[in-house]
Amino acid sequence: QKEVEQDPGPLSVPEGAIVSLNCTYSNSAFQYFMWYRQYSRKGPELLMYTYSSGNKEDGRFTAQVDKSSKYISLFIRDSQPSDSATYLCAMLDDKIIFGKGTRLHILP
């Protein structure tokens, strides 16, 4: 079993919809959780990070961590075509472990 599992998609949703992106993990030692966004032909950029369980909101983005279920989510409200990208979850142990990424397409 991989340490971090993420559905690769692609996920296509209409503009304005709420998007839900998810990852599961197996290592209960993970304490720090991150979401990166990667546009085509670019390196990943950090969107949000959270520590331990709970929610964190930043504009249209909400990151949620459920440590009891080993499950993290990223919600995007009022999705825009510019949100079309690959979203990678990541977790920190002694190094950063990434999910494989979910390709998201927002349809105008």
Place this chain on the structure above:
Amino acid sequence: KAGVTQTPRYLIKTRGQQVTLSCSPISGHRSVSWYQQTPGQGLQFLFEYFSETQRNKGNFPGRFSGRQFSNSRSEMNVSTLELGDSALYLCASSLIPNPGPLGDTQYFGPGTRLTVL
């Protein structure tokens, strides 16, 4: 302030050759990490350097090596290239290693696309 730069951006090599990739971190950043990104395996950690010392290494064969210079610039080398080494190689820099818990951010470069024929 300039971002992380990687050279070259694209590279084509043949099996058995060796390759050296370069990364210049953001000014003031002393930690540099390297990753390999492929469609099948995703983003995988190669190694991390801080103040010219390798702090951490991923599960890659010894053909993959790296180093960091006193100005924090880093190079990675892959010897005896195999077809499976075709990937996007990403470099990321940060002020300190494992930046997450202290709220620092790791910044990625655009990557070097390596194709092995």
